[in-house]
Amino acid sequence: MSDPAIEAARREVRRRYENGRGVTEFEAQAMIDAAREALAPIRALIDGLEVDLANAPHESWPAIVVEALGRLEPLIYTTEELTDD
Numbered sequence: 001m002s003d004p005a006i007e008a009a010r011r012e013v014r015r016r017y018e019n020g021r022g023v024t025e026f027e028a029q030a031m032i033d034a035a036r037e038a039l040a041p042i043r044a045l046i047d048g049l050e051v052d053l054a055n056a057p058h059e060s061w062p063a064i065v066v067e068a069l070g071r072l073e074p075l076i077y078t079t080e081e082l083t084d085d
Contacts, residue, residue, distance in 0.1 A: 005035035042075050 009031035013023050049068045056064055073082060 004039060005032045008032075008035040038075075042072065045071055045075070 009028060012031055013028065017023050045068060049064070052064050052068075053061055
């Protein structure tokens with residue numbers, strides 16, 4: 001089973017350091033913790049979406065999904081990206 005936080009930290013280590021050399025265990029754990037922190041509200045939103053969809057009639061699903069996508073945007077994109085036209 002993969003862990004998105006660990007995978008993100010590994011990508012960052014490879015990007016910053018040749019073959020991961022030079023990164024301390026503390027730095028690696030800080031990257032994983034930061035990624036998990038960034039993902040936490042997205043996970044919560046997805047969990048809520050699953051509950052909303054399970055309790056809603058099928059004809060309401062498109063509106064529920066569109067609303068959830070709107071709530072996801074500020075969790076994924078920077079303010080600048082959201083305001084660029």
